[in-house]
Structure formats: C-alpha cells, structure tokens
Amino acid sequence: MQDIIYLAPLAGIVSLVFAVFFATRIFKEGTGNEKMQEIATAIQEGAMAYLNRQYKTVAIVAVILAFLIYVLLEENSGKIAIGFIVGAISSAAAGYIGMNVSVRANVRTANAASEGLKKAMQVAVHGGAVSGFAVVGLALLGTSVFYIMFGDVDQIIGFAFGASLISLFARVGGGIYTKAADVGADLVGKVEAGIPEDDPRNAGVIADNVGDNVGDCAGMGADLFETYVVTVIAAMLLGTQILQAYPNAVIYPLILGAVAVFASIISIFFIRIGNDNKIMKALYKGVAVSAILCLVAFYFVTDMLIGNINIYYAALVGVVIMVLMVLVTEYYTSTSYRPVKKVAEASETGAGTNVISGLAMGFESTALPVLIIVSGILGSFFVAGGAADPAMGLYGIAIAAAAMLSTTGMIVTLDSYGPITDNAGGIAEMAGLPSEIREVTDALDAVGNTTKAVTKGYAIGSAALGALALFADYRYKVNLEMGELALDNPVVLAGLLIGALLPFIFSAVTMQAVGKAAFAVINEVRRQFKEIPGIMESTSKPEYGKCVDIVTATAIREMAIPGVIAVATPLIVGYVLGPLALGGLLIGIIASGLLLALTMNNGGGAWDNAKKLIEDGFHGGKGSEAHKAAVVGDTVGDPFKDTAGPAINPLIKVVNVVAILFSSLFIGAGIF
Template sequence: MEGLIFIAPSAGIISLAFATFFANNVLKEHTGSKRMQEIAGAIQEGSVAYLSRQYRTIAMVSTMLMVLILFLFDDGLKVAVSFLAGAISSTAAGYIGMSVSVRANVRTAYAASSGIEKALSVAFRGGAITGLAVVGLALLGTSGFYILYGDVNLVVGFGFGASLISLFARVGGGIFTKAADVGADLVGKIEVGVPEDDPRNPAVIADNVGDNVGDCVGMGADLFETYVVTSLAAMLLGSLIVNVYENAILYPLVLGSTAIFASIISMFFVKLGREGNVMKALYKGVAGSVIISLVSFYFVTNSLMGNPGLYYAAFIGIIIMVLMVVITEYYTSTRYRPVKSIASFSETGAATNIISGLSIGFESTLLPTVVIVVGILASYFIVGGTTNPEIGLYGIAISAVAMLSTTGMVVALDSYGPITDNAGGIVQMAKLPAHIRKVTDALDAVGNTTKAVTKGYAIGSAALGALALFADYRNKVNLGGQSLNLDDPVVLAGLLLGALLPFIFSAVTMRSVGRAAFEIVNEVRRQFREVPGIMDGTARPDYGRCVDIATKAALQKMTLPGFLAILAPLLVGFLLGPKALAGLLIGLIVVGFMVALLMDNGGGAWDNAKKLIEDGAHGGKGSEAHKAAIVGDTVGDPFKDTAGPALNALIKVVNMVAILFSSLIMGKGLF
C-alpha cells in the first residue's frame, strides 16, 4: 500500500497535462476581426492590470503573516513554507482561470458565426482548462506537502494560504465586478436607454473585465481552497482513526484522484444533441462524472477501507451535490416559479420586485438546509458514529470530499459562464450580425444558470467541510469530550459573536460595492453629459476611467474584510478562550450558511427575472416591469457576486485560523 501515496500527485500532474492540452486546442481557434481583437484586448488588459495590482496588495499581507507564522510556531519554517505554497497555488488557480477566459471569449464569439455547436465547444473547453487546473493544483499541493512532511498537521499552513487568497479574490473581484455592473446598468439601461454591452456605455469594458476577475478568478480561488481544506479536514480526522483504518489519511486523496479521471473522461461527453439543448449538453458531463466517480469509489473503498459504510457516506456526498444543483437551478432558472413570480411582481414597480426577491431568497434556504442536515446525520450514523464518534465525524468529512470530487467539472461549468458573457459583449460591441448575437445569447442564458448553480454547490460544500474542520479544532484544543452547553455564558458569547460575523462582513462588502458604484454612476453620467458625441457614435467613451475607479475601490476595500476574518477568531480565542472560540465557529457556520444561501439564490433569481422580461415577458425591454427588474438586479448583484460567495471563504478562513493557532490559544483567555 506504500505506493498509494503517489497516486494523488500523479493524478494532479495528469490533470494539469489535460488542462494544457485543452488550452492548446482553444488557442488554435480563430480570434475574429481586428475590431473583435481590439475589444478582447481591452478586456484582457484591464483584467491583467487589476489582477496584478490585487496580487501585489495580497502579497504584502501574506508576507506579514508568513513572518508571524515563522516566529510563533515550533515548526514555523515548515508551516510558513506550506502557507506560502498554498497562497501561490491559489493565486495560480485564479490567474489561470482569468488568462484562459480573456482569450477564450473572443474565440467563442468568432466560433458563434459557425453555429451554436462550435461556440459551445470552444466555451466549454475554455472552462474545462480552469476546472482541471484548479483540482490538479489542489491535489498536487495537498498530497505533495503530506509526502514531504509526513505529518498532516503541518499541511494546515497550505490550507490557510489557500483560504486567505480565496477570501481576498472573492471580496476584491466581487467589489470590482458588481460596482462596474451596477454603474453600467443604472445609467446605461435606465437613464440613457442603451442596450446590454453597448459600446457607447463608458462602463461596458469595466463590466466585462469584472466578469473575469469576479467569476473566473474568484470562483477558481474559492473552489481551489474549498477542495484543499475539505481534503485536509478529512485527512486530519483520518489521523485520529489510523489505529482502526490504516489508510484513513490517504483515502480522501485517492477518492479525489479517481474523481479527476472521471471528470477528464466526462468532459468529452459534453456535446450538443439533436434537440440543441445547451443545458442538457453540459449536464451530460456532470452526469458522466457522477456515475464514473460512484463506480470507482466503490472499488477504492473496498480495497482501502473495508467498511461499506464509508462508500455509502461518499455516495451521500454525491447525492447532496446533485440535489444542491437541482435546488439552485429551481430557484434561479427562468423556467420555474421563483423567477417567474419575481418577473410578474415587477409589473407594479421596483418595490414589489425587491420584496418578492427577498421572499424567494429567504424561502430558498429551506431545501438546501434539509438536504445538508439529512446528509450529515446519514453520513455520521451509517459509518458507525454511535459506537465511535470519531469515525462518524470522519464519515461526514468523506461525504464532503465526495461532494467536492466533481469540482473539475463544476468549475468548468462556472468558468463557461463569463466566457460566454464576454463573447456576447464582444459580438455586440463589434456590431456583428444579429444571428451571431442570437447564438451567444443562447449560450449566455445557460451561463447565468451554471454560475448560480456553482455558487449553491460551493455553499453546500463549505457547510460540510467546515463541520469537519470544527471537529478537528475541538480535538486540537482538547474539547472533544466536553459539552458546549448553551447555558454556559462563555459558549453563548462566542456563539453570538460568530453569528454576528456574517452580517458585519456582508455590511462591509455591500457598502464597498455601493460606494464604488456611486463613483462609476457619476463618471458615466459625466461622460454622457460632457461628451455629446458618445450617443451618436462620433466620440469614443473613456473606458479606462471606469476600470480605474473599480480597481481602486476593490483594492482599497478588500483588506478590511480580510483582516476581520483573521483577527476575529484570534481576539476571541486569546481573550475569551478556546471554548468561546468553539462557540464562534458554530455560530459562523450556521448563520453564514443561511445568509450565503439567501444572498446567492435571491441574487440569482433577481438576475434571471430581469432576463426573462428582456426575452419578451411582461412587456419586454423598455417596459416599466423591465425598469423595475433592473433595479432588483442591481440590488441582487452584490448579493450573489460579492457578499454571498465571499461568506464561503470567510467560514473556512476563520476555521483555518482557529486550527492553525489552536496550540497557542490553549490555556489562554479569561475563561
């Protein structure tokens, strides 16, 4: 069984090799006319400029933390090196996603002239590159440091580095993209009346740049760190039961390795059928990865563990993933009641649109919570949690690992979204024929759903993964056998502080979007007012000014949420003690999960209600319902693309800080 340890890094390398293969295929595609290349170049230039400045800012924070780790811990050098590697790997995952997206967009736009099948192929392969790069780097880094150090506890630094970068990428990218989007929509669509992606809108390039730095970089870094910390949590819990299952630490890595091959094979299943249904074509890939993973998990579990209950736990994780996808699509797709009801309420104005959207967001927390609760209980008891609680918790962690096993395919679906969104913008700005825009619109409509679906997937996996991380924290601070009673004022204080964190965090990020959007709105208004030639096409807008405003706002405002995530658990742990910090983690996991569901699903429903009206329902474009839906969408934008997704990263960063500093927190505090 010694050779098993090298399966994971080998799978990671193979995943990166296939990512390179797909990248070469995509880059061979035609880039279109000179005008298309100019537009794509502007988007690429803005994306690279923003990302470079963002990473310089993050590098300063990371360096300070690395020095702190170096001097605080006994194995400080090893932990600091793994922390740095985690930060660099997370950065690479995000950068690869952005680099591919800003090159695949114009190629997808040109491919649309040959029909929807060709355009779908280019866009999906572009997304697949990001998906395979994310899981390849995650598996390679986690397994590589475990092989190097031989102690899973020293790999915690790798997970912390990944989580920290993910948080900054999510917050910074979210502020940028939504400030630009809100500014472009409020002035362009409502006040001036120009259509989506119109080249006369001064914020249009910033909007397209935002799609890349928000969805590609943000989601790539988010699911990279989710994959890493969930695998790490399972390995940490596995180290507690190696006397019962000798392969308990390696088992999560082998599951991830086999799932990589399932994702690679399934990516070749994504083909447009005779019915021309794009969503069905993408779901073929998801179905293939699920089925192949389930079959391979059975043989892996029998060979390594000998406990059929662990296979059933993995099976439950896959079922949770499928159900989260189905539920999220129900609440955010234009085909179902929630989005249709918001569109209908838009006929009576923005107020009723916003009321109905909030109602749908609140409602959307029910089914995912039930699914997660049933999954937790089933995974715990089915592996024997009643006789050995540590094995039960390990079963929950394995369920989370299995849920994340399809990350390669899921990230491919998510990255497909901004590629098609940008492709539609390039077609519009280059003034290509209407039949080409019709193709990109069809692809983009599906992309909106895939982006929403992946957010629901990320939230569910964060909840399961965070529970496993919390179990490891309790063990590290010797709270494993103690009850965390609600009548204990220390626990209750921590619980309330943890429940407070998502609200304060969301307030900070939402306010940042509002302030940045305020500046962009005023800038767009100024250009329309002072440069009259913009509207008749005789004058060129100053696109760079809006990009610069969004960039500065994102960089200035992303540091406070990051420091909040780091300082909150440290202050509670050192001042109030490990028991209060345990309460904080529980409150954060529970409330953060609910608020993230509300924001992501509500925001996605608002977005697609607007698109449903733009497709002709309830009066179509330019109607009063359309104007109300635009207002609702601008409220939902920071919900679903800034605060909501960033809560996933917040939950895991706080848990990783608690685990990393657990040895220093023990014995500290007033209680």
C-alpha cells in the first residue's frame, strides 16, 4: 500500500506536462498586427524585467535565511535548509512560468477576439490553465519528492517556509507595483485628462498592464503554490498524531492532491461557452466538474487508505466550503448583485458616499464567510470524531482544508484568465482595433474582475483553515495544552494582541508603499502631459518606460519591511515572551487577519466593479460625476484588494511556519 505514494509525484509530472501542452497551443495562435505586437512586447519586457529584479533581491534574502536555518537548528538543519531553498525556487518558478505565458496569451486573446467571443475565451482560458497546472504540478511534485527522500514530515517544513517566503514577497512586491501603476494612471488619465482607460496617450498605461501580470499572475501563482504546500504539509504533520490507528494518515493528503490533478485535467475541457454567451457560467462549469470528480475519487481513496468514512465526510465539508466561499465572494463583487449596485448608486452623490458605501460593504461581507468557515471548522472536527478524539478532529479540519484546495488548478486558471483578458482589452484599445473587438474583450474583462476577486476569497478561506491546522501542529511541537492558552493569562493575552495587531501594521506599510509609488507616477504622467507637446493630439508618444522604472524600483525597495515584519515578529516573541505568548500571537493573527483580508478583498472588488457598472452606461456612464466618484472609490479599493488584502494570506502562514520551524528554540525560552 505504501507504494501508492508514488502516484503523487507522477500526478505532479502529468500536471506539468499539461501546462506545457496548453502553452504550446497558446504559442500557435496569431499575434495580430505590428502595433499589437509592439504593445505586447513592451508589456512582456516590463513584466519580465520586474520579476527578474525581484527574484534577484529575494535570492539574497533566501540565502541568508538558509544559512540561519542551518546554524540555528540542531537536528536535520542541512536537509531543512535545502528544502527551504528548493521551496523558494519552486514557488518563484510557479509564478514565473504562469506570467511568462500570460504576457503572451494577452495579445493572442485580443487577436482571437476578431473571430468572436468563444474563440477569444478559449485562448484566455488555456493561457490561464498554464498557470493552474504549473502551480499544482510543482507543489505536488516538490512536497511528495521531499517526503519520499527524507521519510519524515518534520524535515520538509523547510520546503513550506521557502514557498511561504517567496509568496509573501511576490504578493507584496507585485501588489505595490500593480496598484501604484493603476492608481497613478487612473487618477491622471480618467479624472484629470478625461481619457479612457488604456488610452495610449497615458504614460502610465504600459506600467498598468505590466502590473496586472506581476500582481495577479506571478503573485497569485506564488500565493496559491504556498497555500497548497503549507496546507498539505500541515495535514501530513497532524497525520503523524494518529499513525498508530491509521498508518496511511500522512500520505493520504498527498494522494487526495494527486487524484485532484486528474480531475482538473478532465474538467478544463468542460469550459465551453454556450449559445447564451454567459462567460461566468462556462467558467463555473469547469470548477463544478472538478469538484464533483474530486468528491467521487476521494471516496475511493479514503476507503482504500483510511477505511474511515468520517474522514471522507471531512473532505466533503472542505469542498462545500470552497463552493460557498466562491458564491459569497461573487455576490459581493459582481455587477449583478446588490452590493456593487449600491456602491454604484452611492457614486451619484460624490466620492465621499462612494467610499462610505464601499467600506460598509467590505465590513458586511465578513459575516457570511466567517459563518461558513466556522461551520466548516466545527463540521469537519466533529464528523471526523473530534468529540471522542481531539487529534482525529484536528486531522479532519486539516483534511477539509486540503480538500478545499483540490480545485486549485481550476481556481488558478480562473485567476490568470483575469489579467490575460484585462491586458487583451488594453492592447485592443491602444492598438485602435475596431469597436466590435473591444466589445468582446470588454465582455471577457468584466468577468475577469469577478474571477480575480473570487480567487482571492478562495485563498483567504483556505488560508484560515490551513493556518488553524498549522497552529494545532505548533501546540504539539511545544507541548502546549489548550487549557494553557487562557485569556486570563496576561502572557497569552499579550501575544494575542500582538498577533491581532500584525495584519493592521502590515497593511499600513504596504498601502503607504502604494501611495508613495502612485504619487511618483501621478507626477510623472502630469509632467509628460505638460512637457511633451502633442501627446493629447497623438502626434507624440509618451515615455512609457519612465513609469515602469518608477514602480519597479519602488516595489523592490518597499517589499523589504513587510518581509522583516513577518519573519522577525514570531522569532522575537518566541524568544522574549516564550511559547505561550507565541501561541497567543498565532491565534490573534489568524482571527484578525481573516477578517481584515475579507474586508479588503470584497470591499475592493465592490468598488472596482461599481466603476465598471457605471462605465457600462448606468448612473450617467463614462465621464459623468458618478463615474469620477467611482474612480476615486476604485483608487481606494485597489490597494485593498490587490496589495494589502491578499498579502495577509502569506503573512499568516509565514508567521505560523516560522513558529513551527523554530519551535525547538522556544521551549523553555522567554522571560515569563
């Protein structure tokens, strides 16, 4: 039975083969006229230049941390340090591969739009599938190979730390880049100059299009790579607590991931737009088929490896959580429902009421997801037998989290679809393509905004469940009983408040970074409008490279402090205040981080699509006072949903993984 472990690396390889397959299909598509190719090349060069600089900077940090791991840890430090480096490289590769294809699929999608909606959508989905299968393939392959090599879950925690670190930097750096460019281009272009989005006369437009890729392709790719790795390893770690009763408990999460790969491969071919031309329906069809196939396969895997139907029910709970989180996020961020319509309506009375309405929707949007996650935690705990055996209950929660990630390949496909279609619309606008082509790309892009928001909601939910599993493993590592983590203990309370504070300080730093970079972009775009004659008449070409350089340099520089906060805080608290305080910190960061991330993601998505709704002709349409107010609201929402909000996910997991990795150093430490 133990030989079944080799199904996991095999599935990882198959996933990577299909990523290559879809990439090959994309490269065979036409790239349009010379003007389209010129714009696409500028986006490609800007995106790759940024990512290369980012990874060179992060590589230095990774080498230093690998050395510290080797020096500070007493047991298996060499293996853990190697795992850390490989995890970092794999996470970087997941984002790099996906973005490399996305910046080439964009122009091909724009060109395919001349053949109609179905063809353009197919190209965009296949471009997104490259990211989806690369992320899952690399995550499953790396985790399983290291486990097979070392035979000890504790020794592969370094792989999870490397993945988490790169994810944090990719999310923070990419988020600063994309939103600084977006905010700068929008405020000067739309509000001050009164020109359309993606107008070639705007000097910030290339940086804006580059940002879509480094934020939502490379950033989300690295984010869900580490979420997948960390969650699976957390489930494997908790599996060690029940090995005596269930010998296959450690490898079970890997096999769930393996069969899910084959489910995703089958389901990608079900994404076909019908005669009703409903794009979101077609995309959800793929997710639904993937979830159904996973549930069928999970039953047989559970029966074969565990033999306890209750664990299957825990996996079922995880898939239900995934579906409900997707639906709730769509409700709060789609133009079809009350929240976005209310924010758009509030724009009629100015930017102030727009911002108030958007904040209110963001706060309101936390209720249903929290109830879903709480129900999922309790449901998976008790169906797995937690009432009689808490270890089984915690394992059930971890399996629910792992099962929730079974559709990661499809979810990343949907996410990468967003920037591909966004870029396709930008290329169509800048190249002056006929209006009927822009109508196709606009239809694709409108759905892309929702898919990006849905993906972030999915990532937040999975992060909460995964972090809870990590917290449980931290308790085992430092021999803490739940009764010791009582709020009447001032040490625990101190740690909890520090943990609850972290997401807010982290968000403040990242949003200030966006503000600094956007300020520089705004001044540069204004300067060019003023000093370069003929830009508005289209007789002169803006200096796009200036804005690209500004946001690249700022993003690289400003991502350092958030990284230090994430790694240093748990180390300091663990050493100075001890393991009890660190346990409190982990509880605090999970609770406040979940709520703040939900508020930012859903509120930002509502602001964004409220602007889109007005641009579609509602409440006065483009150029109206309501539109100007909505642009201001979207400016506030941009760093919410694309910088600070999604970066909280890797923050939570980096802090938890650091606590587990260095747990041996905290035992007996602290002044209390």
